[in-house]
Amino acid sequence: MSEENVLQEKHGKNSSPFLDFAHFKTALILLLITGVVAVLLGVTNGMTKEKIAAIAAEKADAARKAVLPTASVFTDLEYTSDNVLSIYEARDGSGALIGFAVETGAQGFGGTVEQIVGLRVTGANGAYSLSVSGVSLLDISDETPGVGSRVSSSGFLKQFEGMTAASLAESFDAVSGATYSSEGVRAGVEAALDLAGRIIQNSGGIVK
Amino acid sequence: MEDRKKLLLVGTSPHMLTDDNTRSIMLDVLIAMAPALAAGTYFFGFRVLVMTVFSAAACVAFEFLWQLLMKKRSSIGDLSAVVTGVLLVFVLPASVPYWMVLVGDFFAIVVVKQLFGGLGKNFMNPALAGRVFLSGWATLLNTYPLPSTDPGYVKLPVFGNIPMTNGVPDAVTGATPLVAMKGGALPDQGILELFLGMKGGCVGEVSAALLLLGGIYLLVRKVITIRIPAGFLLTFGLLSLLFPPAGVPAFQWMLTSLLTGGVILGAVFMATDYSTSPVGPGAQWVFAAGCGLLTFVIRRFGAYNEGVAYSILIMNSTVWLLDKYIRPRRFGSGKKVKKEAEAIMAEIKRKNEGGEAL
Amino acid sequence: MKKKSLGAIFMDGLLFQNPILVQMLGVCSSLAVTTSLINALGMSAAVIVVLICSNIAISLLRKIIPDQVRIVSYIVVIAGFVTIVDLLMQAYLPSLADSLGIFIPLVVVNCIILARAEAFASKNGVIASAVDGIGMGLGYSVVICIIAFVRELIGSGTILGYEVFGGYYQPSSLFILPAGAFIVLGCTIACYQAVRNRKAARKEALK
Numbered sequence: 158m159s160e161e162n163v164l165q166e167k168h169g170k171n172s173s174p175f176l177d178f179a180h181f182k183t184a185l186i187l188l189l190i191t192g193v194v195a196v197l198l199g200v201t202n203g204m205t206k207e208k209i210a211a212i213a214a215e216k217a218d219a220a221r222k223a224v225l226p227t228a229s230v231f232t233d234l235e236y237t238s239d240n241v242l243s244i245y246e247a248r249d250g251s252g253a254l255i256g257f258a259v260e261t262g263a264q265g266f267g268g269t270v271e272q273i274v275g276l277r278v279t280g281a282n283g284a285y286s287l288s289v290s291g292v293s294l295l296d297i298s299d300e301t302p303g304v305g306s307r308v309s310s311s312g313f314l315k316q317f318e319g320m321t322a323a324s325l326a327e328s329f330d331a332v333s334g335a336t337y338s339s340e341g342v343r344a345g346v347e348a349a350l351d352l353a354g355r356i357i358q359n360s361g362g363i364v365k
Numbered sequence: 366m367e368d369r370k371k372l373l374l375v376g377t378s379p380h381m382l383t384d385d386n387t388r389s390i391m392l393d394v395l396i397a398m399a400p401a402l403a404a405g406t407y408f409f410g411f412r413v414l415v416m417t418v419f420s421a422a423a424c425v426a427f428e429f430l431w432q433l434l435m436k437k438r439s440s441i442g443d444l445s446a447v448v449t450g451v452l453l454v455f456v457l458p459a460s461v462p463y464w465m466v467l468v469g470d471f472f473a474i475v476v477v478k479q480l481f482g483g484l485g486k487n488f489m490n491p492a493l494a495g496r497v498f499l500s501g502w503a504t505l506l507n508t509y510p511l512p513s514t515d516p517g518y519v520k521l522p523v524f525g526n527i528p529m530t531n532g533v534p535d536a537v538t539g540a541t542p543l544v545a546m547k548g549g550a551l552p553d554q555g556i557l558e559l560f561l562g563m564k565g566g567c568v569g570e571v572s573a574a575l576l577l578l579g580g581i582y583l584l585v586r587k588v589i590t591i592r593i594p595a596g597f598l599l600t601f602g603l604l605s606l607l608f609p610p611a612g613v614p615a616f617q618w619m620l621t622s623l624l625t626g627g628v629i630l631g632a633v634f635m636a637t638d639y640s641t642s643p644v645g646p647g648a649q650w651v652f653a654a655g656c657g658l659l660t661f662v663i664r665r666f667g668a669y670n671e672g673v674a675y676s677i678l679i680m681n682s683t684v685w686l687l688d689k690y691i692r693p694r695r696f697g698s699g700k701k702v703k704k705e706a707e708a709i710m711a712e713i714k715r716k717n718e719g720g721e722a723l
Numbered sequence: 724m725k726k727k728s729l730g731a732i733f734m735d736g737l738l739f740q741n742p743i744l745v746q747m748l749g750v751c752s753s754l755a756v757t758t759s760l761i762n763a764l765g766m767s768a769a770v771i772v773v774l775i776c777s778n779i780a781i782s783l784l785r786k787i788i789p790d791q792v793r794i795v796s797y798i799v800v801i802a803g804f805v806t807i808v809d810l811l812m813q814a815y816l817p818s819l820a821d822s823l824g825i826f827i828p829l830v831v832v833n834c835i836i837l838a839r840a841e842a843f844a845s846k847n848g849v850i851a852s853a854v855d856g857i858g859m860g861l862g863y864s865v866v867i868c869i870i871a872f873v874r875e876l877i878g879s880g881t882i883l884g885y886e887v888f889g890g891y892y893q894p895s896s897l898f899i900l901p902a903g904a905f906i907v908l909g910c911t912i913a914c915y916q917a918v919r920n921r922k923a924a925r926k927e928a929l930k
Contacts, residue, residue, distance in 0.1 A: 183789040183792055186787060186788070187789070187792045187795065190788070190796050190799055190800065194799050194800065194803035197803060197807060198803055198806060198807060201807045201810050202810060204814070205810045205811060205814035208814040209810070209813045212813070212814070212817050301900070333504065476906075476910075499895075501894075501896045501897025501898060501900075501903070502896075505893075
């Protein structure tokens with residue numbers, strides 16, 4: 158008996174396998190399973206979407222506040238530049254500009270070093286000075302654990318506090334053995350200072 | 366009874382006897398390494414010699430203890446553990462603490478050699494694997510003391526560890542020529558200085574001249590053949606000659622590349638290790654060329670400035686494959702012979718089918 | 724097939740058919756998340772919960788799911804189920820989601836889950852499947868916690884983040900890197916096999 162005959166025997170004389178009830182049932186059950194799962198997913202997503210977004214925003218705000226504790230409102234300026242992912246303007250309770258929170262991502266050893274740089278703006282009447290108020294790392298998972306990851310030590314990150322663009326260009330201590338990762342952090346801070354400085358200048362101010 | 370004894374003595378060819386055994390070969394290797402050890406001691410101080418003796422003794426001790434523990438026949442008499450111990454120190458900077466040497470010895474002998482079945486059954490060079498295992502202590506392993514010929518040289522303490530601050534040894538250290546070369550520039554040292562060994566680096570790798578002397582001894586004693594060292598050095602040299610960094614004279618770059626880092630040490634003493642290199646001549650050439658190619662690729666495109674250890678270890682793990690597919694031609698085999706044999710077989714088949722008697 | 728007792732099913736998962744040591748399942752995640760003990764504990768919790776629930780779900784659906792499309796159905800059910808748990812956790816238990824968040828998507832692709840659905844839950848009753856999930860989940864957890872313990876101790880000199888050597892020890896970053904994971908996993912499997920072979924030899928000698 159040839160293969161074709163066997164098939165015909167099984168499915169009845171003139172039935173094509175596509176119209177076969179057994180196959181139809183299989184497809185239907187699969188459709189049913191995927192359908193139920195999809196509906197459940199949709200319902201859950203609808204229920205939790207806003208809540209998750211609120212939590213995420215709260216978390217991002219907290220991260221920005223960690224480097225600029227005196228700020229109360231952050232507004233996204235929607236600028237980017239080399240190594241800068243986003244920049245937020247920080248104002249205190251009275252609405253006065255006190256600084257910037259900048260998310261940077263500069264090349265480290267294994268990948269991008271993502272961090273938040275807090276910048277403090279002082280001065281008035283168009284003449285301002287810009288200094289680092291704090292650096293906190295967001296994602297250094299591409300740096301070698303135990304070597305590059307040592308840039309997360311507070312001693313290394315603390316040295317940036319109070320630095321201006323000029324003093325950063327002057328000196329900076331890299332973590333020994335982790336030159337590239339340290340450079341990633343430094344380049345991020347530099348980019349943050351640079352972009353914030355340009356923003357102030359564009360709005361008519363002078364950075365001392 | 367007498368007859369049976371005779372029968373048992375029949376072995377496969379070749380029916381020749383030599384005085385060579387593992388012990389005599391290893392002794393030759395040790396003799397060949399002596400000039401390079403002398404160079405290391407001259408350039409980095411007496412600490413090197415003490416460290417080498419310490420490492421060799423530790424390797425023998427680990428092998429002895431392991432075999433005692435596993436109730437196996439002790440094989441420390443064949444001197445292979447001594448060779449491993451000396452080679453491991455050869456690929457470490459002179460400033461590493463003694464405990465690191467001990468850890469490397471343990472990994473090389475117990476994990477890489479004995480866990481895989483002992484001498485001849487390890488698939489990786491134990492000394493190199495020991496060094497790579499120590500790369501976890503990256504700062505200690507990548508700090509190279511200056512050689513005694515440098516004006517800034519400070520004597521290393523013979524015993525004990527070098528004092529450290531924040532995990533970095535206090536010893537006066539300097540960039541090896543490889544650091545400059547990673548930046549695409551020639552190092553400060555000239556070709557002659559590099560050839561003699563006046564540079565920072567691992568203990569046994571500095572003096573190319575004395576390493577080559579040892580290599581010639583091994584060649585004369587027929588412990589190694591020219592194939593692996595030559596294939597390694599030629600491939601690596603040719604690639605360096607063809608692709609120098611922009612603005613650097615090609616020939617000088619080639620010589621500098623060959624004389625820096627562990628290229629010669631690797632080609633003469635590491636890649637030629639019997640149990641971790643292929644058997645057939647063709648496979649040996651391919652193996653050696655692979656080592657040269659990988660070293661070039663790692664040095665040029667990788668994050669590290671040296672790639673000899675990794676390329677030899679990577680090629681070590683391809684040896685089974687090379688031995689399987691690149692076989693020497695057996696006597697009486699080959700395309701021509703095969704064709705004739707096929708013709709005869711076809712004739713026999715034709716006759717059989719025809720019902721004719723052969 | 725002879726019915727196994729629930730105890731035997733549990734011990735199979737924990738020891739004799741251990742997913743990592745014997746079946747070599749979930750090796751990928753066991754290498755990736757074992758850089759610290761706390762990570763391994765988080766992953767263990769996620770795997771145990773998902774494995775039990777997915778085994779129960781598959782076992783309940785085993786008569787409905789047609790044979791030809793069973794693998795697709797398992798994946799849809801498991802992935803959908805895990806995603807729902809993930810979303811709910813993010814919304815209502817954000818602090819727990821913070822510590823387990825990165826493991827949840829990893830659990831879905833962990834082959835233990837699919838392998839147990841195919842090899843056990845699709846052929847056995849609900850209770851047996853749940854016990855299999857507990858056993859296999861615990862077996863996986865014990866092994867990754869051992870690996871993580873060794874890697875964190877040697878690689879960082881800490882346990883659960885606490886310094887244990889008092890500053891005298893220099894950690895080896897190799898053990899935090901993937902190479903260290905392979906070495907520790909290999910040694911763990913070798914030790915397990917050595918003990919097992921010795922036990923088997925002793926049994927043989929007693930006969």
